[in-house]
Amino acid sequence: MSLYADDDLLPSDNLAQASHPSSSTLAPTDPVSALAAALAQPAESIQQAEALQAAGQRYEEQPEKLPELCGRLLPMVVDGGESLLRSWTLEMVALAVGRSSLQVDVKSAVAQSSLDALNRLLHTGSIATIKAVIPIFSTIHPILFRILATSRPPQPIYDAFMSSKARILSFVLDPNAQPQNRGIKAAAWKFLQKVLLVGTRAPPADPRLQRGGSSSHDISIAMIGRDSPLNIAVLEEEVKLLQTQLVTQMFSSVDPAILHPIFNIIPVLCKARQPLASLLVPSMAHWTPAALEVAQKPAMQIRAVERALRAVLGHLGRTSIMASFHAQLNQAIVQQKQRMDLAFVKEQQERQLRREQRHQQSQTVPIPPAAPLAVKLEPAPHAVTGVKHPLEPESSADGAKRARRERQEADVSRLPLHAVVDAVIAGLGGVSADQLKKIFESAKKALVDQTPDAVPLLAVALGIGADGVKAEEDEVVNPLDMEVDDDDDLLFDEALPEEIEDEEITVTEFHLPTPGPIETGEKEELVTGALERICLSGDELAGLPDVDVKDGVALAVQPKEAWMLLTARLATRGLAGKRKAISEYISADFANRSKFAAVWLNEEWYSDMLNKTTNYPSHLDAVLSTLISSVEAKDRSLSSFLVSLPEIPPSVISTLATLCQEPERGLVGFIALRELIETRPPVRPIALNRLLELCTHPDRKIRYPAIKTVNRWVPESAMASAVIEYALGIMRRLVPASSEAEGADGMAVDGEKADEKPLPTSSFLTEITPDTVQQHVELAFALSRRRQEMLDDIFALYPKLEEPIAEQVESLLTPLVQSLGASPRLLEVLRHFPQGADKLALRVVTILSGEGASSVLVNLVKGLMSERELDPRFIIPIIGELDKAEIEKQIPRIVSLLGTADSRDLVRTAFAAALQKLTPADLLVSLHDEESGRRATVEAIGICFSMTTVFRSDVLATSLSRITDLPTLPIVFLRTTIQAVTTYKSLIPFIANNILPKLITKKVWENPPLWDGFVRLARMIAPASFGSLLQLPKEHLRDLLERQPGMKTGLRSYLEGKGMLKGQVNELFGEE
Known part of the structure; x- marks a missing residue:
């Protein structure tokens, strides 16, 4: 790449799309046409998602076209970010190597051709991509293992095979492997199952082999031949390590999402590889949820893990292959049932205890003795049949009944006896005999019918036998017989009472009791759990397409992203203590949660504006440090994230400048700085200054992208004048102080004389030496490609430079002149170059005539030679373009150069060029004119004699x-x-x-x-x-x-x- 080319820092990575999207919603029957129609739809739209789904159905109907699709499309989606096309392509690869009806050799070819691209996708930071790629590797791992075991494929196949295996196993073995995601770890455990299967020898008595009649389909290390690059001893050691890790994780993991896939992979391992069963079955039989209990995991999650284990134990216990382990498995199932029953009883007791504690805290103040009960007896309305929805608002009557039920549980024995008696007498004093009789009848009926209003303590007083009242039993539910959704029912262990028709007693004056306070720890658990559920649900919604807005109104937050706004506002305006948790959640997978980070930080900034706080900068720095530590070389998510922020603190600019100086990832920083300068005017001065300083960095690998970044803003942009002024100022630093003071004319910017302004500074520029000249002039030279008026400034500066510096400037100017060619502006500068810039002008003329001088350049040089006393060297570059008479006229001037250093080769070159128009005899006769002096003429004739191939004896x-x-x-x-x-x-x-x-x-x-x-x-x-x-x-x-x-x-x-x-x-x- 060249500084004087018009290319950008990064090539466009968008797939070429058709210019006219199809309006038809029906996919063509041909898979290729269906895919073309999908690519013609707007990128990442609902229409494209539907079209890709339809194209996938066509490929599933015609799987023979899948290999060609995978080979052409998969390499195109490796670079860039997550997209619908990438997800769809990975689905097609999975279809080709897995579910399709293709032959084994075709699947093997697809696996080999896709291996490199899949391996590269596996090393990206996209969670969705990695979760889609790992199952593909689980499918093709045995296929690739067979190829490597029975032959010696190219080395890249082996390298990619080992690299991908190490990468996937790191998610299982390395707790710090990035990205951290439960779905990735679960898929990695499934891959580990495949590694264990192929790495363990199958016993001869394997029933699968007997059914198949051959062992060719059971892939294991027994297939490895002598020429294979695989090492049996190394693989066996690897299997031992993985077995140990499997058992260790089973007992030490406290994450239910990891324990489920661990248990699920065990049945296949035990049935297919009997040696593994002797290790895994006892391990499962001795497993207990001790680690989960120590980690204080919710009882509901522990029950779910127990169920998964029970399912595995029961399945293995019903398999004839595992007959030798049936006794151990049955005993383990019995022990687990006992353990789960005890855990369930303990949980119920703890719930009951918590309910009693909350109820005691919500008890009202005891009723004063003299206060009469405001009770009015009147017919009650008919009860509503059926059970009311738990979320339906309750009526005053329902509230009264609930209050009575709650009051029945109050311990009145703690009240003074006289106060209770006085309160009862005072209440009965306002009730007539008829009403009292009806009350007694209603109470009897309630006791007989066991309605919620029944008061068991009145049974003896009202003449109701003990048999008429059924003691309420608290039924214990067997957790092993429960369905998955039964957990929610356990939260409501009190059945909704059915109301009794014709009830006559009701309370007309009732105030809803104040809800009991929630403990701080329980409150934190509720809030944390709610936030976790919101975020997990949000992750699942991320794969949905955006809403296509047809009225032209852009949505800052899509409907599927509304949870982001809710969570961000909760954290900034209501739950300040959850900021750290949100920051950690974002940092765990920034690539897929950058939008949430932007929404949250916008809310933080707005909260700071309202409350005069300073939370925004610190949280931004925390998120940015995590992002920069994991950002990839061509990832554009950083720039997109920064542009979406409401304010850019100066610390962010410094961080980006530091990132720009990293050789491998500096390009990400330059793109981010460019986006900020172009779109955020408030930070433009400081960001532009840091970027311009990087244009003088001593390392060209850093200086080059910096110059390419600012080069795009010249000549037409708001930053052009600042960039040009800085470039000329840095170049002006090359002029010694004495020469600068003596100079009468300043260099020009935009056609005007430069004001006496202080020279710009750069932390990367120290003393001026020939080695640092490139740091001073490279930016100005690159900008001159787009704004050729700067050539005047370069020529005006040259005579003021010291000799070593000037020579270095001459050599560095070559690429610029080559890129410009004989442009009108450059020729104009040559026509009027200042006094003292002869050497620079000669270098330009020499470069322009390198591949043949144009007639315009020839006339220009001839005019200069006639107007000025110029060095004869000006003639040499164009001498081949002159006619015979002009060459003979200029020969003496060329010969006059002899006698100076390195002049002999220069004259020889001129003679060789002149011989294009002159014969050797003409040249030798011309040299005898002796106009340049006898000594120079003799030396020139000697040069001719040294050209023996030209000046032969007949010529002489x-x-x-x-x-x-x-x-x-x-x-x-x-x-x-x-x-x-x-x-x-x-x-x-x-x-x-x-x-x-x-x-x-x-x-x-x-x-x-x-x-x-x-x-x-x-x-x-x-x-x-x-x-x-x-x-x-x-x-x-x-x-x-x-x-x-x-x-x-x-x-x-x-x-x-x-x-x-x-x-x-x-x-x-x-x-x-």
Whole structure:
């Protein structure tokens, strides 16, 4: 990835959806078409959920298409959060490898192809996903075990198999495994059952094998071959450990939700693997709910666990395979029944005791002796038949009857005797004889009929025998004969009384007694239990789709989320002590409870505003610390959560800045900061400042995403000006203090001169060295890609920099220039670059011409060369684009570069480019103009001779011949000729017969430097040069021989061989 590309930090992870959703509610018969129709519906809507359900039915009808679906769709739902599509895809995978009618080899192929994706999903933090994936692994574990036991598949299959097994078993073995969820643990125990089955050898007498006729379907370690990557000894040790953990958890676990799956997996283990039965059956027989009682679990939960155990014991006791254990199982069942009966009686006694204590606390003050009873006798209304609903409001008559029943239980023996007598006499004094007679008859009838109004103490006084009154018996219910719903009936152990018709006595003046107070501990238990039930019910509702609002009104809280609002308001306005419990509940599974966290914290903030408290920041920090410790690298839940908060304290910004500096998870922090800056103006200044500081971090892995984050806001956003100003200010720090003070012009922002503002600071910037230059300029360079006006500031800054810093800036500018290309703005900057920025401009020109200079760039450079005294290096990048005449004109300027450091390679490069338009002979002839100085020309000619593949002997011959035809011979010509002869000996005849005669014709002796070279050349190529030397005038021949006396002997022999007389030779040599 590049800072100068327009990509975002994270690619979009949404599945491509059709542009026009289908309006039909009927799914096509073809599964693929049905799935396409489902994907065309709005994401996460009720319509999509229904369409996916219909598509699932089509795939269930045509299972042969499931393998292709799993292979293509499962990898697409691995990344991202929880969704309807992910849940549906996992259901299809479970269908393919489990319930479908596919062949075993097809299921095996699906299991292998899906293993990697399932393993990755298993390591996510989504509870719903993990709960769906573990049962799939329970299904495919024996399949994969068979593959690994009988063959050697690719190493990734084995690695994923071991990784997934370790991950699932950690939920059983590691109490700190995350996420903490009872449903996940229950599914993990089912997986542990599969591991124990395949890790234990099946006995030969297993009845299942006898029915099947083969042991091929019973997968165990007995199948492991020599080539298998599985180790039998390691697996056996693992099974021993799991057996120990199973028994240990059975006795030590205090969570009924864990004990149920433990008991449920035991029957299959005992029947399929007899060696395990000898361990598990005695363990179950000796199990007692001691741990649950110590943990003070409710009696209802303990009974539920006992029932589960009883069901397992009874099932095993009826199985013929377990005949050897029947006596032990029956004894365990009898002991358990006794234990449950005692527990039930004890519970009933405790309930009765609590009721009596509450009743005593609710007793009213005793009636004063002199107070008359306000009793009026009048016909009573007819009783309502049937039993009234417990929640139906009671009438005054019903309340009076209930009050009388309660008063019957009052202990009047504690009142003074005279007070009781006076009260009775005073009450009877207002009753006539007829009314009193009717009262007695009604009381007798009530005693005979056993109505709720009967008073047993009056039986003897009214002449009713003891046989007429039936003592009320408190029936003890056998807990083993109760149904699941009978627990609720136990809460109401008093039957609703049926009213007696024609009742004549009623109380007309009655006040409802004040309810008795509830103990603090019991009150806490009631509230805690209510909150737990609300939260658990809310978790179950989370899978429902959102309500599709058709009137355009967005719902902040969906109907399925109303429990969140209720619980949050209870905690913030009524149950302040439950805040910690809610915080722990959210932290246990933040990924699926982030919405609840947002609702709760919004209520906390509002409560702080009303009550002038400061609970919100502390609870937010607690939730945030838990979230950040478990957030994954590409999880967007953090940013979504923070955006939903009503206020962002500065501490949150600091926490996010710290998270950004983590190499693995920093991307989550950058996305969260970006969302806050864009959507929350109140925290924008502080958040933007922290993000800009991270743009100067010394670690590029942190600096890069920070720059990519702010880069999106330039040039059009509310943050653009602040980002640009900060980038230019940080870059301006590179200027030494003296240069900054001397500079007359400030750099510009938005076309205006920069004000004298203090330079921005960063905690990551210390001293300025070449190594820290990148931290200062990388942000500005990246922003220049989107706002090219900043290039003016870069060029204006460059002349003020010290040499080492400037060189580093040049090298760092390369990626920016490559990404921009020959843009109009960059060319404009080059056309008017400031004095002193020549090297930077040359670097830009060199980069732009790297793959061929455009005509616009060529004209720009040519114009600059004509307007300014620029370095000849400007010509080199574009020389290949000039015509022949222009190249020949610029050759002397290029040659003038020789003599400086590293100039030789630069000139060689220029010559190679020039040869695209010039012939080698043209270039060599041009070099002999000597406009750049004799020394530079000689060095340039030497460069040509070093290019042996280009300047061959024939090229040199042509060049030398053309040079000799020039009106004026160059001084260096003879040196070039001597170098050519030295390089190519084959040129000697050509030079002796063609070049030397031309030189003699041009009277080479008239130019002393040339004559010296001629003499030296003649000696080098002798005797080939003797024939040409005879063309010299006698005096110049004699001068040559005087300079080179060694040539006389050879020349004399040459002449005598030609038949010249000795006297003629002596005369020619000037000898006597």
